[in-house]
Amino acid sequence: IEQGPNSLLKSPRLVDLVKLLKLEDKIIAANPAAQKRYILSDGKLEAMGPKSFVNGYFSLKTIFCLLGEPFVRSKSPEGESVAEFVSRRISAEFLDKAVDPFVSGVYAGDPHNLSMRSAFPRLFEMERDFGSLIMGAIRRKVEKPDPNFPRTFSFHGGLKTMIETLRAEIGDGIKLSAPVEKIEEIANGKFRANGEEFDAVVVSTPSFVAADLVKSRDENLAKILSEVNYPKVAVVVTAFKSEKIKKELDGFGFLIPSKEQRPILGTLFHSAVFPERGPEGFQLLMTFIGGVRAGDKLESKSDDELTNTAVEQLRDILGVRGEPDFVHIKRWRRAIPQYRVGYEKVTETISHFEKAHRGFYFCSNFYRGISIGDCVKNAFQTADDIERFLRKNSPQ
Numbered sequence: 001i002e003q004g005p006n007s008l009l010k011s012p013r014l015v016d017l018v019k020l021l022k023l024e025d026k027i028i029a030a031n032p033a034a035q036k037r038y039i040l041s042d043g044k045l046e047a048m049g050p051k052s053f054v055n056g057y058f059s060l061k062t063i064f065c066l067l068g069e070p071f072v073r074s075k076s077p078e079g080e081s082v083a084e085f086v087s088r089r090i091s092a093e094f095l096d097k098a099v100d101p102f103v104s105g106v107y108a109g110d111p112h113n114l115s116m117r118s119a120f121p122r123l124f125e126m127e128r129d130f131g132s133l134i135m136g137a138i139r140r141k142v143e144k145p146d147p148n149f150p151r152t153f154s155f156h157g158g159l160k161t162m163i164e165t166l167r168a169e170i171g172d173g174i175k176l177s178a179p180v181e182k183i184e185e186i187a188n189g190k191f192r193a194n195g196e197e198f199d200a201v202v203v204s205t206p207s208f209v210a211a212d213l214v215k216s217r218d219e220n221l222a223k224i225l226s227e228v229n230y231p232k233v234a235v236v237v238t239a240f241k242s243e244k245i246k247k248e249l250d251g252f253g254f255l256i257p258s259k260e261q262r263p264i265l266g267t268l269f270h271s272a273v274f275p276e277r278g279p280e281g282f283q284l285l286m287t288f289i290g291g292v293r294a295g296d297k298l299e300s301k302s303d304d305e306l307t308n309t310a311v312e313q314l315r316d317i318l319g320v321r322g323e324p325d326f327v328h329i330k331r332w333r334r335a336i337p338q339y340r341v342g343y344e345k346v347t348e349t350i351s352h353f354e355k356a357h358r359g360f361y362f363c364s365n366f367y368r369g370i371s372i373g374d375c376v377k378n379a380f381q382t383a384d385d386i387e388r389f390l391r392k393n394s395p396q
Contacts, residue, residue, distance in 0.1 A: 001237050001277075003330040006268055006286065007154050011373035013380050015145040021165045026157070029150030034272040036251030039101050040260055040317060047251065048098070058093065065091040070132040081341050082111035082119055089133065101255035104265045107370070108233050108291030109338050110258070118343035152252075154274055159372075183213050189359060189393060199393075200359040200386050206230065207337060207346075207366040214353070221353050224346055228366055230334035232295035236287045236310040237270075239326035245283055246319025253286075254317070264289050264313045282325065285314065292338065303329050337366040359389055 007030065008014060018024065038045040046057050053063050072089050080088075082103060086095040095111065103111045107119065117124045126136025155161035167174060183201055184192040191198045203210045207228040215222035253268035265288040271278035278284040287310040290298045301309075307327050314320040350362050363382040365375055 001284075001328055002154075002158055002270070002286070003235060004332075005159060005372055006270060007152050007273065008159070008372055010145050010149050010151050010153070011377065012143045012145040013377040014373045015149050016380070017376050018149075018162070021162065021169060023155060023162060023165060026155045026161055027150065027153050028156055028274055028276065030152035030154075030252075030273050031275060034249070034251055034269060038251050038254035039097065040254055040256045040262070040266075041097065043260075043316070045247070045254055045317065058097065062091045062093045066094065070134050072132070075131075076116060076124060076127055079341050080116050082114045082116050085116040085124075085127075086111070089127070096257055096259055100259070101257045101266070104258065104291060104293070105255045107338060108231055108265060108288065108293075108295075108336050110292045113292065113338065113340050115339050115341045115343045118339035118347065152273075156276070180213065182216070183360075185217070185357065185360075191359065199390055200361065202361045202363050202382060202386070204362075204364045206334060206364065208334065210362065210364065210366075217357070218353055221349050224349050225366070228346065229292075229338040229340065230336065231290060231292045231338065232298045233265075233288060233290040233332045233335035234298050234301075234306050235330040235332070236289060236306050237284065237326075237328040237330075238287065238307070238310060238314070238324040239271075239278060239282050239284050240320055240322070240324055242281055242283050244321045246321070247317075249283055249318075258293060262313060263294065263309050265291050265293070267310075267314065267317075284326075287314065291335070295335075298331065336370055339370075359386075359393075361386065 018027070036047045036049075039048055040046070041057065046052065052058055053066075058066075069089055074088060076085055082099065083095055086099045100111055103109050103114065103119075107114060109119075123133055123136075126133050126140060130136035130139055178194060180193050182193065183203075186192050186197070189199075191201045193201070203213055205213070207225040208230070211222040211225035214225070249269040249272040251269060252273055253266060253270075255266035256262045256264065267288070268286040269283070270286050271282065271284035289306060289309060298306075306329055307324070311320065311324060347367060350367055354361060361382050363375070363378050365371075368374065368378050
């Protein structure tokens with residue numbers, strides 16, 4: 001069972017990390033037979049892909065809007081939301097049927113509240129630099145990772161395999177169960193925490209914890225960090241004997257547009273993607289409830305109520321029969337940071353703080369990307385920044 005991220009998407013720095021840790025032999029690639037991504041539409045599962053533009057899922061109007069996207073001359077104004085950006089460049093239907101469920105899957109969020117510039121910076125930059133998303137995708141030079149590396153992958157034993165290997169690699173240099181309540185700046189540009197001195201500090205906590213660590217030196221930043229929204233999400237993991245499931249699980253899972261007004265965000269077909277995640281003859285499903293749509297209701301729901309909600313939806317959508325053979329629930333009271341409209345103020349304030357307090361760095365998923373791939377990329381960059389800082393400040 002994965003209680004947080006369930007898989008990794010290939011990116012240059014993530015591939016570098018896997019190779020540095022010599023984990024190539026622990027990789028498991030996603031099952032090629034489970035590549036479909038489904039969207040629930042009018043109660044039925046629609047496999048997203050080229051066929052979506054010829055089978056009636058998208059209207060002719062949206063198809064023409066998509067074909068005409070390179071000729072849309074408007075540019076993103078200050079503070080534009082994801083919903084406004086997509087509606088302006090393509091159509092409201094494309095927003096509802098494709099982008100809305102994608103945002104719920106990635107952020108457990110609402111495209112009407114998320115900042116386009118902060119939440120999807122690559123797309124924002126494509127419009128800014130090339131005047132079009134389609135032209136940007138064609139012309140933009142992207143660093144390509146190892147072509148022999150699987151696009152979607154995990155590890156034998158789950159994603160904790162990478163974390164445990166990192167911990168073993170660091171060895172005695174890491175101290176667990178050592179809460180830090182205060183970080184002091186002392187003489188000679190050093191820092192003190194828990195009675196020890198350090199040349200540099202990296203804060204990789206959630207923003208609401210980081211707020212307490214910087215409050216004594218920057219109340220404004222502390223206030224901004226404490227206000228970052230983390231909606232509640234419950235992960236309801238169920239297992240059924242394969243014969244209890246009418247629908248063939250030939251995909252990654254399904255997401256649900258908000259207009260469907262369902263009590264769940266979607267479900268991943270976890271053991272269909274990584275067969276070793278469940279014993280033979282069973283299917284492991286991960287259903288997500290809450291997020292920005294309904295996270296405020298989770299606190300009042302018992303585990304039995306969450307289970308019943310998930311199973312009822314799986315019966316309706318996948319044709320599941322009977323009761324689950326296994327249930328596990330994980331509640332995230334603060335799940336994924338929301339890069340809301342105006343989030344640039346958060347990143348800019350953090351950047352100014354780092355410049356004013358040399359040797360103090362932030363590297364967490366509330367800063368410059370929420371995915372594991374983004375966090376790994378930012379960690380490499382932070383390590384390089386620290387190395388340059390220490391070289392510059394070391395005695396000659």
